Amino acid sequence: MGLVLAGAAWIVVTGALARNELLAAQRSLVALQSLRTAGASAVGAQDLGSLAPEVRSAAAHAARAHQYTTGPAWFLAAKVPVLGDPARTVRGAAWAIHRVTADVLPPLVHTVAGLTADARGVASRVDLAALRRAAPSLERAARLASDTRTRSAELPSNTWLPAADRARTRLNGQLDRLAPATADAASVARVLPAMMGAQVERRYLVIFQNTAEARGTGGLPGAFAVLTASQGKLSFDDFGNDTVMAGARATVDFGKEYAAQYAHNAPTTTWVNANLSPHFPYAAQIWAEAWSQHSSRKADGVIALDPGAMAGLLAVTGPARLADGTTVSAGNIVDLTERASYAAFTDTTERKGFFLDVARATAAKLLPAAHGRRLPALLSALRTELNDGRVIMWSAHPSEQRELRRQHFAGTLPDSPTPFAGLVVNNAAGTKLDYYLDRRLDWEPRQCTRYGRNITVTATLANRAPASGLPAYVTQRVDKPLYATKPGDNRLLVSYYASTGAVLTRATLDGRTALLNSATEQGHPVFTLDMELPAQSTHTLKLYLVEPPATREPVMLNQPLVRPLQSNVRPYPRCGG
Known part of the structure; x- marks a missing residue:
């Protein structure tokens, strides 16, 4: 009993010390993020080599937190069912932050700081040789960041200690941003030298x-x-x-x-x-x-x-x-x-x-x-x-x-069976009215059937163009429709790109049955409606689909227009049986 009490006391004391070190590491990482943001937006463009002290500070605090949460007492506590979940979470978080600050961030900062051969002059060039030399360390950093992200996501989440849960949430949010950024950096190091004319213009x-x-x-x-x-x-x-x-x-x-x-x-x-x-x-x-x-x-x-x-x-x-x-x-x-x-x-x-x-x-x-x-x-x-x-x-x-x-950023349609949702519009009138176009896409998975999962997709398009006052070139109808139109009226080809294997069972436009053209592109079923969209009007297109069973959120296609797409993906209900 005495050993158990001593072990518990040790975990409490070292846990408090580890918490302080983790909070200090977090503050350094927040300062690091602030410096990166300032460097991205400030006209003076702060030298990102100044991030190195923040990384070293975070690494020192994280190393001490990791040291505090190792040893037999922490190992055994983390193995206790339910009661040991907070210990496992804190121990895993300390390890993850230590790994990130010691092995992932340093090569990133070092590479960014050395990108220019002579940062004092406006005629300097990207140091492609330095980027090539950094490629192996960035590859390793990317693998470590991905592995750390995966292992941190597996830590207990809903424990009996809210502080541990909050620490895990903050950590996973940072890793969700860091892992893709590190993978991007490694990818850049692999291809940028050749693309920047290192050997041939x-x-x-x-x-x-x-x-x-x-x-x-x-x-x-x-x-x-x-x-x-x-x-x-x-x-x-x-x-x-x-x-x-x-x-x-x-x-x-x-x-x-x-x-x-x-x-x-x-x-x-x-x-x-x-x-x-x-x-x-x-x-x-x-x-x-x-x-x-x-x-x-x-x-x-x-x-x-x-x-x-x-x-x-x-x-x-x-x-x-x-x-x-x-x-x-x-x-x-x-x-x-x-x-x-x-x-x-x-x-x-x-x-x-x-x-x-x-x-x-x-x-x-x-x-x-x-x-x-x-x-x-x-x-x-x-x-x-x-x-x-x-x-x-x-x-x-x-x-x-x-x-x-x-x-x-390659702009490719995915060639995997992962759930996919893409709303795409093409101007079919020759107007410049898509400056005023609002788009919304709601993706709602419903019950499962023996044929697959039912999906309801709702695409809402609104033409916010003023009914008067626009230049003729903006409102001209190059398509020369056979029906009467007014200045500000628009016409769109509205296409929905569904998951591979999806089947359209029916569609409605503003509640009435709509007939859509069907095609296939890069393995994705594509359903298209020729839509007249008068000025100051809104149309709602609903598609009822059956898709292969899945539980992952769909990859959303982002067609960048003046006004951003508003999207809403609802959670999956459980399939019966």
Whole structure:
């Protein structure tokens, strides 16, 4: 009995000491997160090498917490059913934080601090050799972060000690952010040196998407530029617009499935229709080949971004200024390019020229930041835009594309049986009214049957465009419908991409039976409705599906438009029997 009491007393005392050390480590990690956030948003772009002291502080506290929670008493206490759950949780949390601060964070910080060969000058380049050398340690850090995340998720959650439960929740939240970030860093180290022209100069086609007119990957490809990478040094040239590429052709063949769904819109011969599909590699290959035929130069890849992404990057670089004195900033670039310019310019040529001026001025602000002290902050902002789907990438080099496909910013439809839900709209009217489009998707799993799980999907679309006062170019109906319309009315092709193996049993539009076209793309059933959406109106499309049984939340497709998609995924009810 005396040994038991002594052991319990030891756990109480060392548990209190470990708690203090864990709280101190947590404070250092919070400070670390604050520094990273400041570095991403501040115009001065703080040197992220200053994160090293915070990492060392967190590591020291975590090591002591781990030391306090090891030994026979803690080991035996953690083995006691139910009563030992808090001990197991605290012990596991101390181990996890120690592992993260000692083995995962240091190579990340070291790599970020050494990204530029000379951070004092604006002409410095990304140190590609240093990045290649860091690749093995980042690979190891990514594996450790993933393993730690998995093991921490297995710790007891609802114990009789709330403090232990709160510690576990905080830890898992941090690991849920850290593990993907570390995997991304390892992936970047594997492919970025070659993509940045370490051995051979690379040339990328950069597409600027106008999300005021929706396309599957985001918006209409209104402008483009060529980005050259050589030994880590970047430069922009050859800015152009969709008019320049109007006669460009691509001879790619994506098979019968693609042709059956899109051939009538001539995506391979119509530049602005190349990205009707949300599967970005299709559009990228069309644009790359069309541009290569137009310019007689080879594209090593394609990068697409929209004004929302440019806003995120300008938040780091500061505003750009056009020749006419117009200021383009993080706060106004979306409104300026996708709404205000249509009222400011009645001449189409002048308006397209203005778009190119904005692209050139923004590129001119980005390059010094990419080659100087703002690089770490710019990379942090870029990662945010990649996560939001506002920057997507494709490589013409198969090994690099395989690596990119593992990342969500490749813009690929998943090829796994994982539950999937994707609401995609394509503007079918030729208007610029998608600036005012609100979208909501509700995904509700219902009971199981012998055929699978019933799923109800509700897609709500609202046209918030004013009924008057918009420029004619914004409201023009290029589709020339045979029915009467008013300025501000819009027309959309609304598609729902379901899980592999899903079957549509019925659909309704505003409560009435609706007939949808069916197709298949990348293994996913696709159900499409041609929808007229008058100004100031809302339509609700409901789909009743039967999908293969599953309990995991669906992967949600994010089509980035001006207004973000509002989504709601309801929990799975238990299947009977």
